[in-house]
Amino acid sequence: MSWKTLDDMDLAGKRVLVRVDINVPVDKGVVTDATRIERIKPTITDILDKGGKPMLIAHFGRPKGKVVPDMSLRVTVPALEQALGRKVRLIETLEGAENLTEEARAADVQLLENIRFHPGEEGNDPELAQRLAALGDVYCNDAFSAAHRAHASTTALAHLLPACAGRLMQAELQALEAALGNPARPVMAVVGGAKVSTKLDLLGNLVEKVDCLVIGGGMANTFLAAMGLDVGKSLCEHDMAATARDIMLKAGAAGCEILLPADVVVAREFAEGAAHEVTGAHACPADAMILDAGPQAVARIIAAIDAAKTLIWNGPLGAFEIVPFDTATNATAKHAAERSRDGALISVAGGGDTVAALNKAGAAEDFTYISTAGGAFLEWMEGKDLPGVAALKGEG
Incomplete structure (x- = not known):
């Protein structure tokens, strides 16, 4: 494999930026199908077990670079906490992530608000990627479903930190390699x-x-x-x-x-x-x-x-x-x-x-x-x- 996995990374004491896909169906403010959340659990659990501190980066809907309250990731927090069995803290702004409160630092898992609220995300903006990179020590992509997009959180960011595939991404790539690669x-x-x-x-x-x-x-x-x-x-x-x-x-x-x-x-x-x-x-x-x-x-x-x-x-x-x-x-x-x-x-x-x-x-x-x-x-x-x-x- 020409890409690294979590097994190749030293995560002890490291801040790990994890790109995930938790773009789940919601009805009346409640997640109706948590399959995508369940599928990222092995990656988050592994990072925590290795002594890492995960900050999740994700999108929700298509806000097109604007803050749309109905597309906040806040709705996913209860489902995330239930699946992971851990405290999850939503960080509402990039500025908030750059200046974390003690309460936010104490949470087991941090969740950055919808990355597509930023106009630079879908434009693969290097400045946004630099700001994101400053939040972590390691980058882990566990969102194969977003890998066909050249966005700041899927592409530019991966070049700025030691990078690896999460367990879901790893399984997907290995399955596809077995099917079409070799x-x-x-x-x-x-x-x-x-x-x-x-x-x-x-x-x-x-x-x-x-x-x-x-x-x-x-x-x-x-x-x-x-x-x-x-x-x-x-x-x-x-x-x-x-x-x-x-x-x-x-x-x-x-x-x-x-x-x-x-x-x-x-x-x-x-x-x-x-x-x-x-x-x-x-x-x-x-x-x-x-x-x-x-x-x-x-x-x-x-x-x-x-x-x-x-x-x-x-x-x-x-x-x-x-x-x-x-x-x-x-x-x-x-x-x-x-x-x-x-x-x-x-x-x-x-x-x-x-x-x-x-x-x-x-x-x-x-x-x-x-x-x-x-x-x-x-x-x-x-x-x-x-x-x-x-x-x-x-x-x-």
């Missing part, structure tokens, strides 16, 4: 979702890195149409046909097999329990919509999973939100989970719909790694350099 082969990817146009960079990168690429969801309809098949009233980007054909040619040249559904589940309405039927992908009725992959398609994907040693998953195979169009996603996800649990498969998944689909299938728990990083996960899969990761390596 993977056990064969490698397969499942990419689903509505539109090809939103995942062009992703598909272009994957066909050169994986051995088998499964395309599902509305994206598959665009590829089927590009092959000259009638997809009826299905969600389809007909204007992306030439692009889809280019991706198939690129895959062929790279030796990547593309799996498109040989059969599909069609219906005349998009509704729970709608009347539906299975047809060949070449035989979609003109008045119907393709809403899921069919049983033959599922069997092919399961066979590919059995042959693979590494799986990357982003996006569902059908309209997983409603029954019965969740069948293909559920069946293949459960099979991947079983192979992962048995130690036969390294499986890494990410993206909002992906996490929801795998949770709905009851498969998420057995995947090797589930990323909640959203945009950063996708940009990594697209082969892009992430500024926050590059900064930990001393680059950029």
